[in-house]
Amino acid sequence: MTFADPHSQTHRAQQPQQSAHEIGEAWSKMVARRRLYTGLGLLILFVAFVSSVKFADESNAGHFIERLPHLFDFVSWLVPKDWNDVWRALFDIESPNHQTGEEYNFALGRVPVWGSFYIPEYFELMIITINIALVSTIIGVVFAMPLSFLAARNLSPSSPLRIVVKRFMEFLRAFPEIVIAGLFAAILSIGPVAAIIAVSLHTIGALGKLFYEVVENIDMKPDEGMKAVGASWAERVRFAALPQVLPNFMSYALLRLEVNVRASTIIGAVGGGGIGEELKLSISRGFGAKTVALVLLLFITIVVVDQFSAWLRRRLVGEHAFLLQH
Template sequence: MATLDQGGLTDAGRVVHDHYRALVRTRRVYTILSLAALLAVLLGALWFANAANSGKFFERLPYFFDYFIHFQPDDAMEIVRALFDLPSPHADGSFKYDYEVGRVYLIGDLYLPEYFYQMLVTINIAVVSTLMGFVLAFGLCFFAASNITGSRLVRFAARRGFEVLRAFPEIVVAGMLVAILSIGPIAAIAAVALHTVGALGKLFFEVVENADMKPDEGLRAVGGSWLERVRYGLVPQVMPNFISYALLRTEINVRASTIIGAVGGGGIGEVFRLSIGRDHAAKTYAIIILLFVTVVSIDWLSGYLRKRLVGQSAFQFGG
């Protein structure tokens, strides 16, 4: 009969209890050391930023809002006029801004305001680059998945390729491509598409590796080829997640396309940079409002579509 100690534990129970207490103590020590190291790195980074390369950040912090206080339009309606390219008259009958320059006339006097047109250009860059990245990532991700591709060399090449494509920020690639392809949306599309291939490729092959392999085993048992196993055994399972990730990437690419516009990629980012550089407060706030509404709308629509896709049967996409 096992004896009990003062705590009501047997000898075996006491061993387990002591081992558990030792693990808890070890975990607490590592947690405290990790927090101390993180705090030291944070303090060191703040000191270095302030002392070496911040331009006296903390000294200028009290004046942070001075720019926004002085950067104001003449009146609130000036923002509305800038957004819709409406006349902005002075008392002498002249116009403060020549809004008609950037209009895109559709039929007769019916026109699309400049900023709406530039916003459409940015969205077009994001959508086209996402579609291109989706197609390439879809075609390459199966070569990177260990459960469908047996060759280590093929998997290594596919995975390293994805890493290289997503290693460089879109704005860096766009800056290089602008020098080669000239200023315009083409360089932006190429830069965002290349980064999208790397980002989606990694997500896609991880989804493939987590797929149920029973359909693949059945197809292999009846002599199905590699392509048939991918088409009928894996694609119906992974397609909903692929589309969900593609929609999420579209949101990210809209923001990336806006930033790339500031370095010559065209779209709303370019006119935003010009409006700030020319000290046009009304135009700047009009673009900010348009950007905010557009991004929130795209985020909401993308989230709604992703939620609907996740709730559907995966085999509805199998064809």
């Protein structure tokens, strides 16, 4: 008959408690170390921010810090004297003050269609902006789709080609649309063509990245089956990969359309045509009613485009794709 050693039993009982105590101390040390690193990072960021602001203030001829209280003074310049002029400017209705200057000559911007029927000037400019975004999105999708299959690791025909295509798309999205538009506006003159080229190039690069990331996550079993029957690369893409990725492609394309509407508006400020150019001129001249009308129309248009795009994505992709999976 054997008897258990009471000292050994006590040692085994204390061992889990010591291990738990050691884990707790290690956790406390790790948390303290992370808090220290976070504090140092925030301190470095604060010092860098203060130094940057000080440098900018010294470099600015108007002294940024001194002029900061007057940051929103321009808002008072753009407040309409008569708020009814906002609606008159929006629909090109003649203002009672039209004889006082160009600011109130709203009827001059009418676009005649037939007889007394006309399209308000700002509505036509908004249509031009939407057309720029729509055409640019279509061009971007048409070129980004084939490039995405060439850039995907699991479907690219060769590794060197994949690297070249990825670097090419990175180059296209490396520059903001407004920079590209300014370059092409200098070459092709001011107009929507330069805006379409700029937005299209950036869209190809941006959508190409999103598309090839989707392609790299597809189920490869259909592709293996196509390989087994001797299908070509184009046939594998068409029948094995495209059916899997097409819903996501359409969703990303519609999302990009929303982005391009905003980009097309900004590009108008550098001569890309559309409503952005008129908004820039209105602000620079201090035309309050026209500026408010343009901002209102732009806001309503973006909300409508966003809502329509979201509805269309749900119809194409399916309601189930937007629900939480349990």
